[in-house]
Amino acid sequence: MYTFETEDNLKQFIADHVVITSEVAEIYGCSRQFIRKLVLTGKLHPSRQFPTAQLFWRPEVEARVNSYHLDKADICHHWV
Numbered sequence: 001m002y003t004f005e006t007e008d009n010l011k012q013f014i015a016d017h018v019v020i021t022s023e024v025a026e027i028y029g030c031s032r033q034f035i036r037k038l039v040l041t042g043k044l045h046p047s048r049q050f051p052t053a054q055l056f057w058r059p060e061v062e063a064r065v066n067s068y069h070l071d072k073a074d075i076c077h078h079w080v
Contacts, residue, residue: 016058017057017058017059018047018055018056018057018058019055019056019057019058019061020053020054020055020056021035021036021053021054021056023056023058024044024056024061027061027062027065028061028065039054044056044064047060
C-alpha cells in the first residue's frame, strides 16, 4: 500500500507510474493502433479504460520488455 505525505507527492507518483497509450507505444516502439490491437486481443491489459483513453501501469509495461529480453524495436514484432 502506498501512502503519500502531500498531494504533490501523489501527483508525482502518478506522473512517474501511470502512462497513456501513446507513451506505451513510444516505450515499445509501436503505433498507438498496434497497442490498441494488443489490448483487444488480450495481450496487453490497461489498468483503467475510458471511452477515449487507456491508462497503463508503467512498471508492468516496462517489465514486459524486460521479461522478453527484447529491445523496444523488437517487442511489437514478438507479439505479431
